[in-house]
Amino acid sequence: MVLTWLWLLCLSVPQALPEAQPAELYVEVPENYGGNFPLYLTKLQLPREEAEGQIMLSGNSGVAAEGLFAVDPESGFLLVTRALDREEQANYRLQVTLETEDGRVIWGPQPVLVHVKDENDQSAGNQAWASLEVGLIDSTWLSYPPVHLAENLKVPYPHHIEQVHWSGGNVHYHLESQPPGPFAVDAEGNLYVTRELDREAQAEYLLQVRAQNTRGEDYTEPLELQVVVMDENDNVPVCPSHEASINIPELTPPGTEVTRLLAEDMDAPGSPNSHIVYRLLSPEPEEGTEGSAFELDSTSGSVTLGPLPLHAGQNILIQVLAIDLGGAEGGLSSTCEVAVTITDINDHAPEFITSQIEPISLPEDTEPGTLVATLMATDADLEPAFRLMDFAIEAGNMDGTFGLDWEPDSGHVQLQLLRNLSYEAAPIHKLLVVVRSVAELVGPGPGPGATATVTLLVEKVVPPPKLDQKSYEASVPVSTPAGSLLLTIQPSDPISSALRFSLVNDSEGWLCIKEVSGEVHTARSLQGARPGDMYTVLVEAQDADEPTRSTSVTLVIHFLKASSAPAPTLTPVLTRHLCTPRQNHGVVVSGPTEDPDQTSGHSPYSFALGPNPTVQRDWRLHALNGSHAYLTLGLHWVEPREHVIPVVVSHNGRMWQLLVRVIVCRCNVERQCMRKVGRMKGMPTKLSAVGILVGTLVAIGIFLILIFTHLTLARKKDLDQPVDSVPLKAAV
């Protein structure tokens, strides 16, 4: 009650003041006021627009600083914060300014005089003022029906929309818009819209019009007016944004939804302006095909797969027209695009290009690790991961004889031999090789092309005959006569089956070979051969029982300077004796004795046994010095008989053959032959040899006479004694 009285008191005071002092506001405050604080004194006419300014309050005696007075920035009321004592101070002079932050004065200064009134001065006479004012309130201040305003209205602005009226006099209209909008009221209560409205920005406004007195105080509750903005089709449908292309796996069944186009229209929801329908622009159904790849629901915007199949790897741009006004004439439209990629699925099993491999022959001695065959396979899928292949031998790979080697992405597999083959164990191998997709297969399983049959035939291999040398060489003087033995080719293993030898390409016809023994002779004189030249022929050795078992070997003949010595076969035959079992005796073989050029040069002679293996087995030849060699028995026991040992002598690039005749006898108790040949010093001369021969013939003549004379006389000869021992003794 007290507050109301104070209100009325305050309201009445300025009206009573003379108009001559409009600048200063005069406010009275009862002293020692017992009501609530803060106590509102008066409303200052602060400009509304500059509400962001700073209200500055100053006064005498530092009252503002003490916090005694203040201005509420919201309402613009000057207020006092505690009770005032008239005896302490009767008048306060205040000054109110509104300043910007940088100190510029926007409003004021407004001087205010606050007078502290004696408590006892208050009387009931002011209550009469109050009842008078209440009687002025007019019941015609009623709410109005909503105002409908079209958006984007093309009229001159401000545009009159309504008029309000407060019956009482001395009224100021004040308009507020919730939310703030382009509306204004003039002094007569005419309401205006000041510019075009946009429904999409704000569809409704609530206007409040206040009827106020000159001090800006409401007479009553504000009058409310609703403004409704009416829609216009001023918004185009907006397509949904699709970042990436949509992936659809191939073989997806028709009817599957690819995407749903939800174009948005900002116009009034539920109105035709925002009613969108869809139309498929692309891909257009191809001519001559039944149905299309995509189908569109015109109302929902749902794009589904049509009956026309799509293939992996296809990229399709779907274009859909979104039209508002339900597709009616004049509707606004946008073209929405959706990229679709048809992705691959692993629906193709890999298959061999050839499923039957022609029989492959493999020699029995094929080395493990050998590549036997290469099988090729293909996969119709596009995705590299779906083209990776796995191979296996499903059947026929006994003991892991064969293996497979492949790169998963290469599309071919190598069949390799891993173990030795055996014709006896398995003359034929039938391998079943399968190929599978590494990734899991979709749809029907692998067909018959996923297996391949490889047939392998094992060929029996018989090892070729082996000879005692890998290759053969001989050096012969170009003067060597026909029929000379050069060397003997023979098997390395003497007990192996018999061999048959032949010359393959003796184009000059110089040589011949003994088919059974393998002895190589000169077939004719080496006419045309030049010293220092080489002659290579191929010798073939065949198994006598199995002619397919054969081997060939090279024979190289080195031609030497023609020997000026007589032909080797003409070398005088020297007969020596050696007894067996082997004793400490031997035969001296002389190189230069028969060489007429012995005086020329000191180069050494070299000696070798002839190539006959029996000779080489039975005899040993050691060089004594540069011109002589020593021939001994090679074995402990050599058959007692006459032996002719070929010794090849070479000197100064010439070569000839000596035939050394040695008679082998059984040793007697003195470990000698009956005839003491061991005592001979040096070589017998030609003269002594002729002497011995003549002597022998004479002795034979005497014996014949004796035989004829004494028919009964008979002598027995010891076979072990040399035939010529007795006559020789007689001659000596």
Ligand SMILES: *[C@@H]1O[C@H](CO)[C@@H](O)[C@H](O)[C@H]1NC(C)=O
């Ligand atoms: C396979 O054969 C070779 C030559 O014939 C032989 O050297 C090798 O020892 C054999 N390997 C096996 C495992 O039998």
Ligand SMILES: *[C@@H]1O[C@H](CO)[C@@H](O)[C@H](O)[C@H]1NC(C)=O
């Ligand atoms: C015989 O054949 C061997 C090996 O092919 C060859 O080296 C040689 O020169 C041939 N000899 C002749 C006389 O054609």
Ligand SMILES: *[C@@H]1O[C@H](CO)[C@@H](O)[C@H](O)[C@H]1NC(C)=O
């Ligand atoms: C080599 O040895 C033989 C036999 O012992 C002998 O007769 C000859 O004089 C020797 N020759 C030389 C050059 O020493």
